[in-house]
Amino acid sequence: xxxxxxxxxxxxxxxxxxxxxxxxxxxxxASVPAxxxxxxxxxxxxxxxxxxxxxxxxxxxxxxxxxxxxxxxASPSRTSMLSDFRAIERWDGHRGxxxxxxxxxxxRAMDLARLHGIGAVxxxxxxxxxxxxxxxxxxxxxxxxxxxxxxxxxNTPAWGSTQPTVGNNPIIIAVPRSFPGVGSTTLPPVVLDxxxxxxxxxxxxxxxxxxxxxxxxxxxxxxxxxxxxxxxIEASQRTLxxxxxxxxxxxLVLDMMASMLSEGLSTHQFPxxxxxxxxxxxxxxxxxxxTFADPTHLSQIAESILTNLHDAPPEDPAKPVRYPGEETxxxxxxxxxxxxxxxxxxxQKLNDLTx
Amino acid sequence: xxxxxxxxxxxxxxxxxxxxxxxxxxxxxASVPAxxxxxxxxxxxxxxxxxxxxxxxxxxxxxxxxxxxxxxxASPSRTSMLSDFRAIERWDGHRGxxxxxxxxxxxRAMDLARLHGIGAVxxxxxxxxxxxxxxxxxxxxxxxxxxxxxxxxxNTPAWGSTQPTVGNNPIIIAVPRSFPGVGSTTLPPVVLDxxxxxxxxxxxxxxxxxxxxxxxxxxxxxxxxxxxxxxxIEASQRTLxxxxxxxxxxxLVLDMMASMLSEGLSTHQFPxxxxxxxxxxxxxxxxxxxTFADPTHLSQIAESILTNLHDAPPEDPAKPVRYPGEETxxxxxxxxxxxxxxxxxxxQKLNDLTx
Numbered sequence: 001x002x003x004x005x006x007x008x009x010x011x012x013x014x015x016x017x018x019x020x021x022x023x024x025x026x027x028x029x030a031s032v033p034a035x036x037x038x039x040x041x042x043x044x045x046x047x048x049x050x051x052x053x054x055x056x057x058x059x060x061x062x063x064x065x066x067x068x069x070x071x072x073x074a075s076p077s078r079t080s081m082l083s084d085f086r087a088i089e090r091w092d093g094h095r096g097x098x099x100x101x102x103x104x105x106x107x108r109a110m111d112l113a114r115l116h117g118i119g120a121v122x123x124x125x126x127x128x129x130x131x132x133x134x135x136x137x138x139x140x141x142x143x144x145x146x147x148x149x150x151x152x153x154x155n156t157p158a159w160g161s162t163q164p165t166v167g168n169n170p171i172i173i174a175v176p177r178s179f180p181g182v183g184s185t186t187l188p189p190v191v192l193d194x195x196x197x198x199x200x201x202x203x204x205x206x207x208x209x210x211x212x213x214x215x216x217x218x219x220x221x222x223x224x225x226x227x228x229x230x231x232x233i234e235a236s237q238r239t240l241x242x243x244x245x246x247x248x249x250x251x252l253v254l255d256m257m258a259s260m261l262s263e264g265l266s267t268h269q270f271p272x273x274x275x276x277x278x279x280x281x282x283x284x285x286x287x288x289x290x291t292f293a294d295p296t297h298l299s300q301i302a303e304s305i306l307t308n309l310h311d312a313p314p315e316d317p318a319k320p321v322r323y324p325g326e327e328t329x330x331x332x333x334x335x336x337x338x339x340x341x342x343x344x345x346x347x348q349k350l351n352d353l354t355x
Numbered sequence: 356x357x358x359x360x361x362x363x364x365x366x367x368x369x370x371x372x373x374x375x376x377x378x379x380x381x382x383x384x385a386s387v388p389a390x391x392x393x394x395x396x397x398x399x400x401x402x403x404x405x406x407x408x409x410x411x412x413x414x415x416x417x418x419x420x421x422x423x424x425x426x427x428x429a430s431p432s433r434t435s436m437l438s439d440f441r442a443i444e445r446w447d448g449h450r451g452x453x454x455x456x457x458x459x460x461x462x463r464a465m466d467l468a469r470l471h472g473i474g475a476v477x478x479x480x481x482x483x484x485x486x487x488x489x490x491x492x493x494x495x496x497x498x499x500x501x502x503x504x505x506x507x508x509x510n511t512p513a514w515g516s517t518q519p520t521v522g523n524n525p526i527i528i529a530v531p532r533s534f535p536g537v538g539s540t541t542l543p544p545v546v547l548d549x550x551x552x553x554x555x556x557x558x559x560x561x562x563x564x565x566x567x568x569x570x571x572x573x574x575x576x577x578x579x580x581x582x583x584x585x586x587x588i589e590a591s592q593r594t595l596x597x598x599x600x601x602x603x604x605x606x607l608v609l610d611m612m613a614s615m616l617s618e619g620l621s622t623h624q625f626p627x628x629x630x631x632x633x634x635x636x637x638x639x640x641x642x643x644x645x646t647f648a649d650p651t652h653l654s655q656i657a658e659s660i661l662t663n664l665h666d667a668p669p670e671d672p673a674k675p676v677r678y679p680g681e682e683t684x685x686x687x688x689x690x691x692x693x694x695x696x697x698x699x700x701x702x703q704k705l706n707d708l709t710x
Binding site: 080083085086088089117119120145157161162165166174192198243244249250253254255256257259261267269291293297298301302304309312314319323324 | 435436440443444470471472500513514515516517518520521528547553571579597598599601607608611612614615616618621622623624642644646648649653657659660663664667669670671674675676677678679
């Protein structure tokens, strides 16, 4: 792995995104120019150590712009009637870039939450949002709670079947620890970002590529036995939902909510080719606690929970207990300091605009 | 097991609840008399086959009324300021009966959702809600999506520690399939009701009592090995979160959200004695899709997902793939027809008012 300065990565991605046909016009309702924001979100994902969904994912993004799955110039529009009293809206992503559509949807949910206390956006016809955690950080660093999830193509067997029937539908739950104008320090949020399978598809493929065994069983082999061999799971396509029947059930209801509330497509309607996985349905929820609760008290509650968590005796003294997102901050700082790790071949292609 | 007519079970529970000091005055904001509703929710839980949280749980409920943990006469009150524009509120349960408080909170969230499209209630100082699925059925049978969760005492190790640090914080997600005034048939909702541990405490204890092995590993034995022996897990108190680190993370953020938004207590503040597990924090969310979407289209999307699910080839031809809540309907009909299964000793005590 090569380490490159973060700003170089963002700049190279910006050139590549412009080359794909995105433009730097503000994508409503977000006020950031589209190509700049799209590149920044890819770069930040790699910076934060979520290597499977940053630069490493960019070739697939580029291929999907080129094959027409992603419309680089589309921006989302509201499909539910405008209403002053309503705290939830439906939007259509028009197959625009998934990270831009998701950013816009969470922005809108946050605006609704600032007005109503809680706000939500159901988004149809969008594309893969890359790192889902992005939209949790987006809300929680502004002092709002953020929840969002997406459906995906069928990559997980229904419980009791061996055939991929449900998606692995990642869900993100982000909890703010600091609130604007309260206190003198800004504490990083707690951000849970998890797929309904024990390992995301990207993570499974990363383990397989480096020939490593999974730390816990991640699916079944072709003979129907639970296995820690990522290649055997890729061969059988029988991934394991978290908690067996529970993760299956959770995945099903998340698909139902996202597609019903957005009146969009459901998992079973997507082609099984990842390069044609478009018109996804997603759901974004934000809560602004400063509209109905005491933010100083909320911070105290959060710190008391995290202090108690950190006090839990670790099984391995070298590995203290951590909250979701804690490792992200450490990796972010390390990567900003030492340079962001990139695959040398991919980095060359990115700079040559041949990605 | 003895089978008794459902109406007899509900009537006997009603007498027992009155004997504990509950009264039949309407508990705001629900309009049903409190003692009648409390008894009905216990009886319906057993009727629906969730045997661990119905009549079997009543002795603990009675003990907690007697030891002062539950105030049989308390009803919830709003703690956030009343505001016309706000779709989320904070309520205080004043240590009233947990199922009544939860029913009231979901009722209020549903009222807010009918007004704003989406509505939520964060509830502090409440008690164990018994079957969490109850409040999902409550929303979804009225055509609303319902999500709710509760925190619990620490019964699950933090990931990387062997000591119980987080709760198993059940979450419920309920999806309606029919909407008032739309279509001629009423279809039962999809209701997911799951604890963050692979097996709920009640379920673990039920397996242990009948000397049965768990179908999949449910925790660790005292030597730190994954095991399917429920008694070994009760001995070590090292339950397994669903998806290992994922269920731990989900449990943590659910506790943070429930206690922060309600400004109530967190898992680490509860005594480890289940008979003194009071002042819980809970969160209730409802969405009324008829305010912003086409309910006929929503029903079509739901049926298309469930048809596709039922079409998945089962691994065992005798066990077709089912959605969460599907088995509930079958058990409910069976128990209404044959009588509700009750433990004979418990049934005798209930009728003698010596429970």
